[in-house]
Amino acid sequence: MNELRDLLGDLVADVDSVFLFSPNASFFEGFESLDDEVVVVGPENALDAEPFVELPLDFTDLEGRLRFGIEGALEQGIVDEGEEVLCVTEVLDGTENTLVRVQTNDFSPSGVYDLFVNSRAEAGVVRDVFEVAIELGKKGQKGKPVGALFVVGDAGKVMNKSRPLSYNPFEKSHVHVGDPIVNVMLKEFSRLDGAFVISDAGKIVSAYRYLEPSAEGVDIPKGLGARHMAAGAITRDTNATAIVLSESDGLVRAFKGGELVLEIDPEEY
Numbered sequence: 001m002n003e004l005r006d007l008l009g010d011l012v013a014d015v016d017s018v019f020l021f022s023p024n025a026s027f028f029e030g031f032e033s034l035d036d037e038v039v040v041v042g043p044e045n046a047l048d049a050e051p052f053v054e055l056p057l058d059f060t061d062l063e064g065r066l067r068f069g070i071e072g073a074l075e076q077g078i079v080d081e082g083e084e085v086l087c088v089t090e091v092l093d094g095t096e097n098t099l100v101r102v103q104t105n106d107f108s109p110s111g112v113y114d115l116f117v118n119s120r121a122e123a124g125v126v127r128d129v130f131e132v133a134i135e136l137g138k139k140g141q142k143g144k145p146v147g148a149l150f151v152v153g154d155a156g157k158v159m160n161k162s163r164p165l166s167y168n169p170f171e172k173s174h175v176h177v178g179d180p181i182v183n184v185m186l187k188e189f190s191r192l193d194g195a196f197v198i199s200d201a202g203k204i205v206s207a208y209r210y211l212e213p214s215a216e217g218v219d220i221p222k223g224l225g226a227r228h229m230a231a232g233a234i235t236r237d238t239n240a241t242a243i244v245l246s247e248s249d250g251l252v253r254a255f256k257g258g259e260l261v262l263e264i265d266p267e268e269y
């Protein structure tokens, strides 16, 4: 096996930092005496590690996970562009079974970190809306695929750039996304047309909104229809973030600043 060490040793040699994705305590301990910088990345900082990059979702998709961790570390100034990073993580429900060596500028920033951390809406609210969209994408509504559009944050402005398609079932109610009963309501109402408007703090402001933003300068991938165009455009016209479940391809996409910043397959979560 020493041959393997010779052959693969270069993979781990001379890196600037080591990223441990959700390490367990004993594994993490082994790294504490290391000279290279050790960065812990995970949904929560159970080990009180420093530096730490928080994942807003438990990304099962490897590339999404790595990308988020690295973008987060770049944003926080933990690593610099051009540095060599060794990522230690798991795939296929293993534990610490995967090593990925990357250069931080191998990634053109996707905006995924920015989406959660620098959205006007609270990061937890963005995450909760994502979770509703992912669940809806997995199960559909009564077994049938459904689409849905959630516009999160900057709700006053979003309301000004939209109009009601029907009466608003959330009028005068003070309910928040993340509450299990509210999540059931959101899924029920997703059968109906239009968008949900959600405030920075997660209050459901309205259902059934027809968005009328200016679509000028919005550059979304070809092949996406009116729902996605409206989602992209409203985020260019306001400081909202839009999360869309596509009825036709089943993917969940996020838009911010008029651009597509994240695309995930609910089946992978």
Ligand SMILES: Nc1ncnc2c1ncn2[C@@H]1O[C@H](COP(=O)(O)OP(=O)(O)OP(=O)(O)O)[C@@H](O)[C@H]1O
Pocket (backbone or CB within 6 Å): 146, 147, 148, 149, 192, 193, 194, 195, 209, 210, 211, 212, 224, 225, 226, 227, 228, 229, 230, 245, 246, 247, 248, 249
């Ligand atoms: N401007 C808009 N504001 C709010 N909802 C919209 C808007 N445009 C379209 N929708 C909603 O999106 C639904 C689907 O429209 P369309 O098929 O053109 O979008 P799409 O981007 O192809 O989405 P999907 O992938 O889900 O089919 C419409 O029935 C409507 O409920």
Ligand SMILES: [Mn+2]
Pocket (backbone or CB within 6 Å): 225, 226, 248
């Ligand atoms: Mn369509």
